[in-house]
Amino acid sequence: MSPPPASEQPFEEIIDTLRAFLRGSRLPxxxxxxxxxxxxxxxxxxxxxxxxxxxxxxxxxxxxxxxxxxxxxxxxxxxxxxxxxxxxxxxxxxxxxxxxxxxxxxxxxxxxxxxxxxxxxxxxxxxxxxxxxxxxxxxxxGLDGICVDTHVHRIANRLGWVQTTTPEQTESALEEVLPQKYWIPINELLVRFGQTLCNPVSPVCSRCPIYEHCPRIGVKRSR
DNA sequence: AAAACGGGGGC
DNA sequence: GCCCCAGTTTT
Missing domain, CATH: 1.10.340.30 (Hypothetical protein; domain 2)
Known part of the structure; x- marks a missing residue:
């Protein structure tokens, strides 16, 4: 199934879930x-x-x-x-x-x-x-602007928030769709998420807290 | 768009 | 041995 348009993503719910999931985990x-x-x-x-x-x-x-x-x-x-x-x-x-x-x-x-x-x-x-x-x-x-590293670039694309090929495209595309209050915190959240569960090669989708918001296909959640 | 910079750790 | 790692600069 195709992802909902970025403009309809429940960002607040997704980010709150990530915050709760990452609470206590190590900082970059x-x-x-x-x-x-x-x-x-x-x-x-x-x-x-x-x-x-x-x-x-x-x-x-x-x-x-x-x-x-x-x-x-x-x-x-x-x-x-x-x-x-x-x-x-x-x-x-x-x-x-x-x-x-x-x-x-x-x-x-x-x-x-x-x-x-x-x-x-x-x-x-x-x-x-x-x-x-x-x-x-x-x-x-404390100034706004989305810091896009490889984790932010990869995960924003995985989640269907943007469809981009370069980090610079991701930066401007994300600023179009992501509410401004998340521009600063999104980086650390996705880095921490990306360093563990949503890693580049073998994301642990079976334990993903925001699985239902991810459009990836062919990955089954296991019990 | 692709290569170079670069050593350490995981597998 | 071959892969990757909170990228940037040069070709």
Whole structure:
């Protein structure tokens, strides 16, 4: 059966169900940082480290680097080699070290030593794309904008909320259909859901709390 | 649109 | 051994 049009999705019910289901489950690494230290710079650094890297590694690497460089000025003073060593074994550590140092220098020289709020300014930082910029705005400044990572992209399509091929298409399509009050929380919810049950390769549909809202066919719920 | 960046852990 | 991982940039 085809999914109901996105405009008729019972978003409130689905999201409430997800919230209840995920209550008590572990937070993704960047949200952890946001809870511990809701500082835009800390969000930026841990998000840059998190790209294509598992949560546990991201968390440990972020802690080491931020303990040593808690602000843009301190980070800009570290060498690329020092940064690379601190964030190892996060993936792409050499590229990330270069981007982190370069971004920190830009923050000091052109942004008054602070992390900018505007999408435009954030996107000028090396190594910062729409996903990272939106997450910094969401968690660091409480500003709207849907942060689309692979989990949000995959699950929004699985659930029939959007039909898109690129994350950027998902971002604009989701903003068309999803009530604005969910723009910030949707990311963490779908990431947590996507890291466990609704994972990329073998989603555990038999235990899915929102199974009845999912249009996937050929998957039977088992007792 | 596809490739490159990249080491660690799961299977 | 081969796969993936809170993506971004370059070709």
């Amino acid at each position: 690494s960047v949200s952890e940082v946001a809870q511990r230290m809701p500082d835009p710079f800390h969000i930026l650094v841990s998000t840059m480290i998190s790209l294509r890297t598992k949560d546990e590694v991201t968390s440990a690497s972020s802690k080491r680097l931020l303990a040593r460089a808690p602000d843009p000025k301190k980070l800009a003073e570290l060498s690329e080699a020092e940064i690379a060593k601190l964030i190892y074994p996060a993936g792409f550590y050499n590229t990330k070290a270069k981007n982190l140092k370069s971004a920190a220098k830009t923050l000091v020289s052109r942004c008054g030593g602070r992390v900018p709020e505007s999408m435009e300014k954030l996107l000028e930082l090396p190594g910062v794309g729409r996903k990272t910029a939106n997450l910094v705005r969401n968690l660091g400044y």
